[in-house]
Amino acid sequence: MKAANMAVQVGLVMALALAGSSAYAAEPKPLPPKPSVGDIVKESKAADWRALDLDNTLYMDLPGGRVVIELAPTFAPNHARNIKALAREGYFDGLAIIRSQDNFVVQWGDPDEKNPKPIKNAKAKLPAEFTVPLKNDTAFTRLKDVDGYAPQVGHSNGFPVGRDPKKGETWLAHCYGMVGVGRDSESDSGGGTALYVVSGQSPRHLDRNITVVGRVISGMPLLSTVPRGPAPMGFFDKPEMQIPIKAFRVAADVPEGERSKFEIMRTESATYQKVVEAQRNRGGPWTKVAAGHIDLCNAPIPVREAK
Amino acid sequence: MKAANMAVQVGLVMALALAGSSAYAAEPKPLPPKPSVGDIVKESKAADWRALDLDNTLYMDLPGGRVVIELAPTFAPNHARNIKALAREGYFDGLAIIRSQDNFVVQWGDPDEKNPKPIKNAKAKLPAEFTVPLKNDTAFTRLKDVDGYAPQVGHSNGFPVGRDPKKGETWLAHCYGMVGVGRDSESDSGGGTALYVVSGQSPRHLDRNITVVGRVISGMPLLSTVPRGPAPMGFFDKPEMQIPIKAFRVAADVPEGERSKFEIMRTESATYQKVVEAQRNRGGPWTKVAAGHIDLCNAPIPVREAK
Secondary structure: OOHHHHOOOOOOOOOOOOOOOOOOOOOOOOOOEOOOHHHHHHHOOHHHEEEOOHHHEEEEEEOOEEEEEEEOOOOOHHHHHHHHHHHHOOOOOOOEEEEEOOOOEEEEEOOOOOOOOOOOOOOOOOOOOOOEEHHHOOOEEEOOOOOOOOOEEEEEOOEEEEEEOOOOEEEEOOOOOEEEEOOOOOOOOOOOOOEEEEOOOOOHHHOOOOOEEEEEEEOHHHHHOOOOOOOHHHEOOOHHHOEEOOEEEEHHHOOHHHOOOEEEEOOOOHHHHHHHHHHHOOOEOOOOOOOOOOOHHHOOOOEEEOO | OOHHHHOOOOOOOOOOOOOOOOOOOOOOOOOOEOOOHHHHHHHOOHHHEEEOOHHHEEEEEEOOEEEEEEEOOOOOHHHHHHHHHHHHOOOOOOOEEEEEOOOOEEEEEOOOOOOOOOOOOOOOOOOOOOOEEHHHOOOEEEOOOOOOOOOEEEEEOOEEEEEEOOOOEEEEOOOOOEEEEOOOOOHHHOOOOOEEEEOOOOOHHHOOOOOEEEEEEEOHHHHHOOOOOOOHHHEOOOHHHOEEOOEEEEHHHOOHHHOOOEEEEOOOOHHHHHHHHHHHOOOEOOOOOOOOOOOHHHOOOOEEEOO
16 A cells, blocks of 8 residues: 555546536636645654554565554554454464445354354453543544534544543544454454454444454455455355455564555654545645545544555 | 345454453443444335435446445436436446545546546536535435534435535535545545545545545445555556456336335435444443444445335
């Protein structure tokens, strides 16, 4: 994923194949040109970026390529630790993607409910980490924009978050690409053996109802294009629909030559505030009406390959 | 798409393969059970649904199956008319899906910019229909929830809409599955020869910047899983990536035996208000914290097969 490709959603400008042409009224009030998200990313400085922490980065290798997940231990310390323990004991290796529900989530884990893969040292279940105390998070940068799901929203160290100052709680938000921990009806019934990624419109009503552990920072198309499952909730009803997980490893355990190297824009930087503003109020000539607003899950968090 | 499958986003309940078990603290304050979206759809009456208007329904037949699009002539009368004229002269037949950008849009039209397919009777360009006067829309039902992109949001005859009473304008909102008209920088440079569908997080900043013409009401997975294009903005850079459009027809022109029969829940019905409320404040046992809010693009608009 190159920086140029991160200039997401910067318009639908395209060479239309036009047969014939007619003169229409001139543009009403053109907006002044402004730097785009792509322009700001391009002009950013080295200090605006941070490397991934290899001990909190996961590689899920699928037949089609690699998915890179950044864990957020600030928001789910026990689950992040347990998922790394699961990875390190090889729990996910040979398991599969087992669910793809359109406009919702893609999920992976053990396809064999009747004869489940045993867990060696990691935990099968953990107490929920739906929220953490506000004081755990020292990197929050608030978005000034209104949000219906949380009293405050913004970013913390490269992750979209909600917070409730009155309750003293903060949590990771269910935006596209966020990774959560599947559970049954009991809050404490998940532990990380079943993971999912948001692959559609952000299901923010799940916020504070599920432990969210991180974000896919590369390889999202390998998950988002998985054919949708025909069973209820997009589960696969035939083994041949499953996509096998070749390997699921902590980046720190992977030989250096096999590592994927990415950098994340520091969301606490002034440059990131410019990124947000560029998306909040896009300039002309393509844009005719600036939104004057940005939803939390529409704020791009730039990722680039490290040199 | 059966009604049962429209009970979207009703949770991640699943049989977790649990090895071992531990006792954790009891659930804090369980929410009382409430009817789910699926329950309300199941209990709905015939009068809560309307059939599709065959003269404003399009079938795009792809190798993998059919995409059904409902046009919204209230919001884009000239574009709806022109797209039907394009369909009726066979313009789209043999053209292709030419773009798939992750978490954004999938687009179709003429892949051959240098030697474009000629248009016979339809128009290549039309004046923009980014908004229409409020008085054009008599079916609006307002959502009480806050929205950052529009002074008011809600639904009109099965479509998500924004409106600005001060300016006297209303428009279709860029939610998942909405179909828009690609254009170049000039507002009046589109006409319907290049169409796209929203396939990711709702890009509401495009509202009032593009003519939106309708909504995919069946077959969305055929579009949302199209492998992402490697060229900038997800365009395909090799002809073999294109997915051919076998036929693109107005439903009214299709022999009855070949028609797809669907019904849409009337968004002005009391039952639809219950659907919205069920999603806004979901009950237990799975849900622990009710959101107390729903974003416009998270409000499901139920579709079912007609008997």
